[in-house]
Amino acid sequence: MSILIKGGRVIDPANKIDAVFDILIENNKISKVAKNIQTKVETIIDAKGKIVAPGIIDMHVHLREPGREDKETIASGTAAAAKSGVTTVLAMPNTHPAMDCPKSIELLQKIINKDAKVEVLICGAITKGRLGQELTDIAVLKKSGVYAISDDGSSVDNDDLMLEALKKAKQAKVLTICHCEDKKISGKGVINLGFNSTRLGLRGISNESEYKRVKRDIELAEKAGASVHIAHVSCRESVEIIAKAKKKGIKVTAETAPHYFALSEDDIVDYDTNMKINPPLRAKEDVAAIKAGLKDGTIDTIASDHAPHTENEKDIEFDRAEFGKIGLESGLAVSIMELIDKKILSWPELIEKLAVNPAKILGIDKGSLSVGASADIIIVDVEREFILEKKSIVSKSKNSPFIGKKVKGLVEYTIYNGEIVYKS
């Protein structure tokens, strides 16, 4: 199949391009980026007035399969990704079974080969069953094809075990992703500790429960000489700790999620369980620090932490509801509104966060529009406003705090591996 994308504003920070160009796709690859390409193709896409960029790489997605196909499947989750301009996801290992051995990984890989509409990379578990007790065979997981390891949803509490994991990960040349939470501090908390938890009569989760663990994991990574990636950074102290570590030359990278710069604890007005997220929506000062961290480069990437849950798990008392929200289908639009429109990031900077940097962190040959690269491309009508409606959500679960909100930036085309996988 050959596709010619004509006249769009091509933003390709990896090649320092931000100009109007045509892009020719042949044999699943980008074959030419130039002005006024004249050639015979099967499909011509008029991208005039639109942004053309590398496909989004989302490092933090819960696809729930195998085990919780009622929440999401590889098919539904990757359809949601395709609709949202996401061409690569890193699937978190907290499935049932957990991704802690080659057998489970093979099982998942088979489902991916059969059902995935975009690239799904597998993240393996750090400990067996994600129980924090016994390490998985990290070298074997790497051979089975994992791109990173994480016990996401939990942190490995035992310092020695975590250090050992980082050492093994370094040997196996695999990235360690840390969910930073000290459960001894966060306890039974359900929202950020502060006036809102007091007002609503809910147990609070302090910033301390996150940043103390960020500090520990960075210290252990330094000791092991390993690379470490901090997942879903939500509070100001974490941003400071990561900035300091980067200055010191420690191999640390970090992600945040759109809800941590678009929403704050003040938005939890009436016990909306779609705002119950872990780590929790934080205070205004934290939101400002997250935005500053994105701007100054402390935070490398934006990942959705897409966490689908059924209505049965959300439409109940706040304390009993599951933590998490879906995020694939709102991520780009919310980022445009909060970061581009509010002049926190330029377009090339946003594409760096969404595509260039996650590719670098994961060590994959993606995130650019270089000639010869796999044709993962999105075309976005950035001025197009729309209301995020529940009925238009492709994900199996509908737990989005942005439902009913007016957002901006509609994905018109998603091209993955040279094929149009989504067209609005």
Added chain:
Amino acid sequence: MAWTKKDLLGLEYLTQEEIELILDTAESFKEVSTREIKKVPALRGKTAVNLFYEPSTRTRVSFEVAAKRLSADVINIATETSSVRKGETLIDTGKNIQALKADIIIMRHNYSGAANMLARALDISVVNAGDGWHEHPTQALLDIFTLKEKLGKIKGLNVAIVGDIAHSRVARSNIWGLTKLGANVTLCAPEMLIPVGIELTGAKTSSNIDEVLKKADAVNVLRMQFERDEGAAFPEQLDYFKKFGITEERLAKAKKDIVVMHPGPINRGIEMSSEVADGANSVILEQVTNGIAVRMAVLFLVSQAKEAKK
């Protein structure tokens, strides 16, 4: 002004005028309980359901008496006898009660926000009879009603609330109600029982009970719940009584006509001495009596709002 809300979920959500309307309405209903035949037909043909997920005798009975004095039919559902144990969700339970054509659900629940959630899901009225640590609006309304009856006003009064503020829905509702009506509220408790950011409500905090009592026109003493599962954060009972217990010695240094309130049930000798509980300044039993009038007012007003909507 007319009442427009179908639910009563908390005093945080009410304006000063709405709170005053409840108090005024309660005033006119108070007389009903002094009649030979203690009944008015205001809610005749209406059904009120007491849905209690937490053990409670006094609040449930008070609501039941209030509803019956308004001629409503009252159904009591306690969790032990309901399908809740079979795993039915709160919203399903609520929808079933609504399908029985009940008009008002009066709910006590152990989780904060449960009443808000139920009210959102239903068309019928929901009256919050206490949800987790969040609010207990009718308790605060009857406290305020009693205070106003005793001292003639609320504006400008110095009201102390003493005890476990952090885990108290009674405290939260009182803080919202009193501050909206212009009282100066001081919360007095060991530091660990003062919740984060509470001063943003307009209330002040202190850990010196004697200083607080000196200035107080009224003191509302909360029940200390040492049985709660909140770890080691709680002070020892005896130590608490020594430092914060309301005793005759302490009251001797307070204003002579200080009003002493307690939402009950009292732990005699823990948060308050028996002498104080039964003493001349105590209005504890009057609070119980006023609870009926206040709850009659609330049930009447929320059902009026529903009528207006039709």
